[in-house]
Amino acid sequence: MVIRADASHPNKTEGGRTSGLGQSLSPALRRVNTDRLGPITWFRTDWQRSGASTGRAIWTSEDGTTSEVLVKIPVSEREFRWLRRLQDAPTPLPVPRLFASGDTLEDYHLGWVIIEYLPFGPIGAKWHDDHLERITLAAARFQGAASLHPVDRDLKHEDWEALLKRSREAARGRDLAAVTRWRKALKMASKHLDQLVEKWHRRAPIGWIHGDLHLANGMSREVDEGSPVVLIDLAEVRPGHWVEDAVYLERLNWARPERLKGRNPVKLLASARRRLGLEIGSEYPRLADIRRILLASCVPAFLRTEGVPTYVQAALEQLENGLHRAH
Structure with missing residues (x-):
């Protein structure tokens, strides 16, 4: 049996009732990423332990191709650093692919990442x-x-x-x-x-x-x-x-x-x-x-x-x- 990442039926909200931080920072995240980041649906899975806000969205690359992504904010300095460091690792990439990231968000001093959506798991x-x-x-x-x-x-x-x-x-x-x-x-x-x-x-x-x-x-x-x-x-x-x-x-x-x-x-x-x-x-x-x-x-x-x-x-x-x- 294969478990899909969304199989736990997390409490999703378009506005973000389950994620006040994510909801409040959504406009800034979309402004910083110009027209590439689509509307964000914030959610929380059964196995999520951290206090970070996590959301799903669609990312549009320069060539027009689209990808499902996860938005995570805030992220620790350590996670931020290692996601960046390992993007050049041999394939298959041992960590999620990173689409965008920053250690500040407009006037906020906090780290954020936009990574590939991994559809299956956790194992x-x-x-x-x-x-x-x-x-x-x-x-x-x-x-x-x-x-x-x-x-x-x-x-x-x-x-x-x-x-x-x-x-x-x-x-x-x-x-x-x-x-x-x-x-x-x-x-x-x-x-x-x-x-x-x-x-x-x-x-x-x-x-x-x-x-x-x-x-x-x-x-x-x-x-x-x-x-x-x-x-x-x-x-x-x-x-x-x-x-x-x-x-x-x-x-x-x-x-x-x-x-x-x-x-x-x-x-x-x-x-x-x-x-x-x-x-x-x-x-x-x-x-x-x-x-x-x-x-x-x-x-x-x-x-x-x-x-x-x-x-x-x-x-x-x-x-x-x-x-x-x-x-």
């Missing part, structure tokens, strides 16, 4: 066995295109010691299932934390990663279920090791082991990078385990937001298995 709307393979290939294409740009920002550094301390404090209470196993695992993680963090800080290669890789951020230009995935939502792009994208995607499916059986996102992304001639690094399995240990050990610290029992249990198993492999 996470309905599970299919090839989803992980398709999105990891998209991630590899994204990382490869982004690698042409020098890393000019600092790595993100989490305070693992403080997070683990919060987890151990949470494990002293009674809100945690399998609390004895959690206490034992967290104690072992704490014992080896300095060594784990030191190895993590020395990870290589470092490049640009998507930072928010999941199935709801994968769209498609074509009806074919095997067609290339286009990655959206570039607001979290940052420097890191490629396994961070893979383990992030894996973590979101820890509580759904039937999806991960035989489909390891780390191995899939490594394979995709290898096919594209991208550096993998010899220690990536070890680094992936360290990342799993660090992330899983933090779950008790966030019980209020990540306290779904199946996920908490899956995180405990990841922590125990990771520590066993690491030591």
Whole structure:
């Protein structure tokens, strides 16, 4: 089954009752883009999380051809920058095609973009066995295109010691299932934390990663279920090791082991990078385990937001298995 991007029947309005900002800025957007941007229909989809106003319109190119487009305002500086940077990436373009953009709109200091309308997706709307393979290939294409740009920002550094301390404090209470196993695992993680963090800080290669890789951020230009995935939502792009994208995607499916059986996102992304001639690094399995240990050990610290029992249990198993492999 193919999911169309408009299949959620979002609340659309010609005037923009669902998007006051979009409605108020529509005239300015059309003035800035002269006669190319047609009337905008603002909407909000079921899976949209950001506070940006999003609308559909028709774009008329210089040669008179028309294209369906999405108008998004405001956009973060990071998303604005990476949409622009990756327009020269090899085809199929790993991000939406950009028709127009600006970091100001008349007297307003805010970013806006006009991008191609992607008619199919997100791929996470309905599970299919090839989803992980398709999105990891998209991630590899994204990382490869982004690698042409020098890393000019600092790595993100989490305070693992403080997070683990919060987890151990949470494990002293009674809100945690399998609390004895959690206490034992967290104690072992704490014992080896300095060594784990030191190895993590020395990870290589470092490049640009998507930072928010999941199935709801994968769209498609074509009806074919095997067609290339286009990655959206570039607001979290940052420097890191490629396994961070893979383990992030894996973590979101820890509580759904039937999806991960035989489909390891780390191995899939490594394979995709290898096919594209991208550096993998010899220690990536070890680094992936360290990342799993660090992330899983933090779950008790966030019980209020990540306290779904199946996920908490899956995180405990990841922590125990990771520590066993690491030591």
